[in-house]
Structures are given as structure tokens and as C-alpha cells.
Amino acid sequence: MTVMAKPRRRVGFGAGVTHTTVITWRNVMRVLRLPQLLVFSTIQPVMFLLLFNYVFGGAISIGGQAAGAQGEYINWLIPGIIVQSTVFGATATALGLTEDLQAGVIDRFRSLPMARSAVLTGRTLADLVRNAFVTTLMLVVGFLMGWRFDQGFLKMALGVVIALLFGYAFSWLMATVGLLTKTPEAAQSASFLPIFPLVFASSVFVPTESMPGWLQAFANNQPISIIANTVRSLMVPKESLSFLGLDQGTLILQSFAWIAVIIIVFAPLAVRQYRRSVG
Amino acid sequence: MYAVEAHDVVKTFGDVTALDGVSVSFEQGIVYGFLGPNGAGKTTLIRVLTTLLKPDSGTAVVAGIDAIHDPVAVRHKIGLAGQFAAVDGFLTGRENVEMVGRLYNLPRDEAAKRAEEVLERIHLIEAADRPVRTYSGGMKRRLDLAASIVGRPEVLFLDEPTTGVDPGSRLDLWDMIEELVEGGTTLLLTTQYLEEADRLADRIGVIDHGKLIDEGTPDELKDRLGGNVVEVHVAPDDRATAAGALTAVADGDLRTEGQSLLIPATQGALTLTAAVRALDDAGVTPQDIGLRRPTLDDVFLTLTGHKAEDEVRAPTAARRGGRSG
Numbered sequence: 279m280t281v282m283a284k285p286r287r288r289v290g291f292g293a294g295v296t297h298t299t300v301i302t303w304r305n306v307m308r309v310l311r312l313p314q315l316l317v318f319s320t321i322q323p324v325m326f327l328l329l330f331n332y333v334f335g336g337a338i339s340i341g342g343q344a345a346g347a348q349g350e351y352i353n354w355l356i357p358g359i360i361v362q363s364t365v366f367g368a369t370a371t372a373l374g375l376t377e378d379l380q381a382g383v384i385d386r387f388r389s390l391p392m393a394r395s396a397v398l399t400g401r402t403l404a405d406l407v408r409n410a411f412v413t414t415l416m417l418v419v420g421f422l423m424g425w426r427f428d429q430g431f432l433k434m435a436l437g438v439v440i441a442l443l444f445g446y447a448f449s450w451l452m453a454t455v456g457l458l459t460k461t462p463e464a465a466q467s468a469s470f471l472p473i474f475p476l477v478f479a480s481s482v483f484v485p486t487e488s489m490p491g492w493l494q495a496f497a498n499n500q501p502i503s504i505i506a507n508t509v510r511s512l513m514v515p516k517e518s519l520s521f522l523g524l525d526q527g528t529l530i531l532q533s534f535a536w537i538a539v540i541i542i543v544f545a546p547l548a549v550r551q552y553r554r555s556v557g
Numbered sequence: 558m559y560a561v562e563a564h565d566v567v568k569t570f571g572d573v574t575a576l577d578g579v580s581v582s583f584e585q586g587i588v589y590g591f592l593g594p595n596g597a598g599k600t601t602l603i604r605v606l607t608t609l610l611k612p613d614s615g616t617a618v619v620a621g622i623d624a625i626h627d628p629v630a631v632r633h634k635i636g637l638a639g640q641f642a643a644v645d646g647f648l649t650g651r652e653n654v655e656m657v658g659r660l661y662n663l664p665r666d667e668a669a670k671r672a673e674e675v676l677e678r679i680h681l682i683e684a685a686d687r688p689v690r691t692y693s694g695g696m697k698r699r700l701d702l703a704a705s706i707v708g709r710p711e712v713l714f715l716d717e718p719t720t721g722v723d724p725g726s727r728l729d730l731w732d733m734i735e736e737l738v739e740g741g742t743t744l745l746l747t748t749q750y751l752e753e754a755d756r757l758a759d760r761i762g763v764i765d766h767g768k769l770i771d772e773g774t775p776d777e778l779k780d781r782l783g784g785n786v787v788e789v790h791v792a793p794d795d796r797a798t799a800a801g802a803l804t805a806v807a808d809g810d811l812r813t814e815g816q817s818l819l820i821p822a823t824q825g826a827l828t829l830t831a832a833v834r835a836l837d838d839a840g841v842t843p844q845d846i847g848l849r850r851p852t853l854d855d856v857f858l859t860l861t862g863h864k865a866e867d868e869v870r871a872p873t874a875a876r877r878g879g880r881s882g
Contacts, residue, residue, distance in 0.1 A: 297659075297660055300656055300659045304656060307648060307652075311688070312647050382639045382640065382643040383643045383645070385604075385609060385639050386637065386704070389608065389632060389637040389714075390632055390657065390708075391629055391633045391661060391662060392660045392662075
């Protein structure tokens with residue numbers, strides 16, 4: 279019997295949405311029902327917040343204009359640290375995928391008549407939900423520590439959304455890393471390799487002015503600084519924006535451009551690698 | 558109609574040839590068992606047939622559909638339980654099965670109904686609302702089986718369904734699988750255990766080094782192996798005398814295997830008593846004597862001239878569970 283040249287049947291859009299919802303639900307349940315996951319994914323960012331503010335905060339000079347942070351390090355820190363935590367949170371995408379690969383869960387999914395993209399989209403969306411929860415928690419803790427925003431709730435919320443979207447884009451990069459490395463251990467090392475220099479050689483924790491010139495050139499132009507600056511520009515007082523040397527509108531455009539570029543590059547790469555690595 | 562029709566399937570991973578031109582086909586409604594040691598290519602073949610892997614060359618048609626060019630259509634018609642129980646510990650048994658049902662595109666209420674049905678069938682209904690991390694290894698395998706049939710597949714694939722399972726659970730799983738196929742489900746399973754293939758499969762394909770080296774019903778294969786043997790251990794000094802006595806009663810050639818002397822037990826237990834009597838008459842007291850069924854080693858020795866590389870032995874309970882003859 280030959281069944282040649284039959285067109286490839288694809289999964290319909292509506293079914294694909296259902297599959298993605300089911301997989302997202304499954305991954306969210308994983309975090310909700312495994313308390314250790316929930317605790318570690320929330321404690322670590324909050325600990326970073328406390329440590330940076332109370333241990334380093336006093337020693338960090340935020341420049342003459344106090345970085346537009348009204349002299350309070352917490353107001354510099356919060357916009358940066360929520361970007362840092364969404365980026366760190368995105369590594370969970372790599373870990374979760376490699377764990378599913380090893381457990382044979384991905385094989386099960388791949389043998390089902392479901393949309394190919396649902397496994398990866400469901401994973402990145404679940405990590406977005408978790409990041410949103412962690413970010414909200416950090417803002418609450420930050421508020422208790424004295425953090426205030428200065429341009430109204432909507433702009434602050436826009437900043438949070440930008441940080442979360444950037445974390446979501448980073449999840450696609452991390453999905454690619456996870457599918458390339460295949461084991462949780464390797465994924466862990468491989469994901470922190472690019473993340474550490476990007477997060478620390480940036481304006482996340484400190485102004486870049488004090489860095490050596492060559493490092494400043496990198497730090498000022500890399501995406502994490504741009505996102506952190508954008509979020510900051512939406513929270514600190516307007517008159518201090520000049521300190522950032524950039525216009526808020528330009529920053530927002532640049533941020534969305536980076537988010538789009540990362541997704542456009544890495545979503546197809548991850549999907550391709552998903553087809554291959556399991557196939 | 559054929560459930561599976563594969564021709565000349567080749568798959569290499571770098572320098573390793575996992576499948577070296579496998580052709581196999583069998584009709585719907587039967588249980589087909591792939592028997593072979595670790596690394597023989599069994600799992601690779603299942604992965605090709607279940608659309609997880611594209612072969613380098615060859616054709617694979619499953620439930621009448623081209624698995625290589627139309628994988629999505631094939632996935633509507635198959636169920637797969639892999640070597641590990643691919644179930645989520647943080648979900649309940651019911652949630653696991655319902656989730657798979659939803660991914661088979663069943664509406665929510667239909668998925669719930671079917672989950673109830675298969676959990677009942679697989680005797681997990683009492684534990685259905687407990688998180689799976691509280692299940693035993695055997696229960697997880699059963700749940701995995703439940704998930705693989707919730708879509709009512711035309712062809713079910715089980716990759717080493719009892720590997721790594723404790724002996725008691727193995728017997729339970731065998732019962733369960735037998736119940737499943739009584740309903741007419743076509744099943745393809747892989748196993749390292751001759752006893753398992755013997756008990757469950759209507760036809761067996763012996764696979765080694767990526768090639769199908771023999772195929773037939775369990776009886777045909779056993780006939781080709783000469784059936785049971787009488788195995789005798791004697792002291793080195795008695796060896797020659799014992800060999801003479803056994804040759805006299807043997808209905809076939811005497812062969813030696815390490816310290817053992819073997820003759821075909823063509824008359825079953827009668828050959829054994831005849832051998833005991835002959836040894837007694839010759840004044841030889843055997844250190845050990847017994848009727849032995851062919852093992853996977855015997856299959857490989859006979860079919861390939863080499864032993865199965867891996868230490869592949871069915872655990873004791875599996876032997877007890879196996880039927881003799």
C-alpha cells in the first residue's frame with residue numbers, strides 16, 4: 279500500500295489553542311503543587327532584593343542627581359531587580375523542558391495528535407505566569423521597604439509589563455538552550471553563562487558611569503540595560519530622566535524592538551530544535 | 558488491513574547503525590512482540606513507527622497511513638507508552654489521563670468520561686484522585702498504560718512495559734495487558750524477556766544489531782530452538798561416563814555449555830527421568846540435573862551464534878509467570 283504525496287495534515291488553530299492551554303495549565307500546576315518550586319522561585323528574588331538594598335545599597339553612590347532616584351537606592355533597585363528576576367526566572371524554561379525530556383513526557387506529547395508549538399508555548403506561558411507572580415511579590419516587598427513610583431500607576435504598570443515581556447522573550451532563548459543541552463545540569467550551567475555578564479554588566483544594580491570605558495560601551499547598549507532603563511524611566515520622577523540621557527519614548531521603542539527581535543529569532547530556533555532533538 | 562507495514566527501515570546515529578534495514582508487517586487484531594537485548598534497535602523502531610523519529614530510508618505505514626509523510630494523521634490512531642512512565646507526579650491519576658484525552662482533541666466532558674472508563678479498566682479508580690507521586694512504580698506504569706489507551710488507539714505501542722518493575726507488578730501488568738488486547742486492540746510491544754513475549758505475543762520478531770533475525774509464533778520459535786533441554790552438572794571425573802549415558806537416551810545431539818551437558822528434552826519430563834535413570838545405571842551421581850526452558854541466551858546463541866551482549870535475564874517471578882512448553 280502506498281500513501282504517497284498526501285499533503286501533511288496540520289493541527290487546526292482552535293485545537294492548537296486548546297493544546298497550549300492544557301500544557302500551560304499542566305506547567306502552572308507543577309509550580310503550584312510542588313511547594314519547593316514555588317518557595318525557591320520566590321525566596322531567591324526576594325533575598326536578592328533584601329541583600330542588594332540593605333547590604334550594598336548604602337555603599338552604592340547613585341551619582342549627583344541620585345540617579346533620579348530621590349537619593350533612595352530602593353528606587354533605583356526595584357526597576358532593575360524586577361528585570362533581573364524575570365531574566366533569571368526565564369531559566370526555569372530551560373530546566374523544565376530538559377526535565378520533561380528526560381522523564382519521557384515530551385515523547386508522550388510528541389506521539390499525540392497535538393500542535394507541535396503547544397509544548398513550547400505552554401511552557402513559556404507558564405513561566406510568564408510564574409514571573410508575573412514573583413514580580414508582584416517583589417513589588418509588594420519593595421513597597422514595604424520604601425519603594426515609590428512617581429509617574430502614576432499606569433506608567434509603572436507599563437514598566438512591569440515590559441519587564442515581563444522581556445522575560446517571556448528570554449524564555450524562548452532559554453527554551454533553545456534547554457533543547458540544545460538536553461539535561462537539567464547542563465542547561466543550568468549553559469543558561470547562567472550568558473545571563474551573569476548581561477545582568478551584572480548593566481544598569482540593573484548600579485549606574486554604568488563608574489565602569490571602565492570599554493565596559494560602559496557594552497553595558498550601556500546591551501538589552502538588559504535598555505530594558506532596566508526603560509522600566510526605571512517609567513517609575514522615577516520625570517525631572518530626573520535626564521540622568522539617563524535618553525528619552526522615555528525612545529527607550530520604550532527600543533525595548534519593544536529587543537523583545538520582538540529575541541522572539542523572532544529564538545522562537546523559530548527553539549521550535550526547530552524541538553523537532554530535531556526529540557526527533 | 559495491516560496494522561504495521563515497514564520496509565527496509567534504516568536509521569543511523571553518527572557511526573552507530575541503530576536500524577539496519579528492518580522489514581516487518583503484521584495484521585490488525587494481534588499482539589506483536591519485538592524481542593531483543595538492550596541496544597538491539599527495538600526502541601528506535603518503535604520511535605520510527607510512532608512518528609517520533611524519521612528514518613534515513615525505508616517506508617513505514619501504520620494503520621494504513623504513511624507514518625513518515627503524514628505523521629499527524631498517524632498520531633490520531635496510535636497510543637504510546639514509553640520505557641519510563643511518562644506521568645506527572647504532581648497531578649492526580651485522573652488529571653493525567655484527562656490531560657492526555659484533551660490532547661487527543663476530546664471535548665472536556667468526553668475526556669472526563671473516558672478517563673473514568675480507562676481508570677476503571679486498569680484498576681486505578683480508587684487511587685484516581687490521589688497525586689501520582691504517592692503511587693508505586695507498578696501503579697505509575699498502569700497509569701501510563703491508561704493514558705496510552707484513552708484516545709482509543711487502533712494500534713497501541715508499549716516499549717518495554719515491564720522493564721524495571723518489581724516481580725509482583727510485572728504479573729499484574731501482564732494480566733492487564735492481556736485484558737486490554739482481549740478487546741481486540743492491536744498491540745506492538747518490545748521486551749527483553751522471552752517469557753514476556755511468550756506470554757503476551759501472537760507473533761514474535763527477534764531483533765539484534767538493528768536487524769530482524771527471525772520471526773514467528775512463539776511455538777514456531779521454540780520448535781526452531783529445539784524446545785526444552787535437560788541440563789546436567791557432573792564432577793569433571795564423571796564427565797565422559799555421563800556423556801555416554803546421556804547420548805544413549807538423547808533424541809538428538811548432546812552439547813556442552815561450560816560445565817553443563819545438555820540434551821534436547823523431546824519427551825519433556827520423561828526425557829528427564831530417562832536421563833536420571835541412565836546416569837544412575839552408569840553409576841554417576843549428578844551434582845545438579847533439571848529441565849530447562851530455552852532462555853533468551855539460547856535464542857541468540859541459536860539464531861546468531863553469539864550471546865546477547867547484555868546480561869539479560871528475566872527476574873525469577875517472570876520465570877514463574879511464564880508458561881512451560
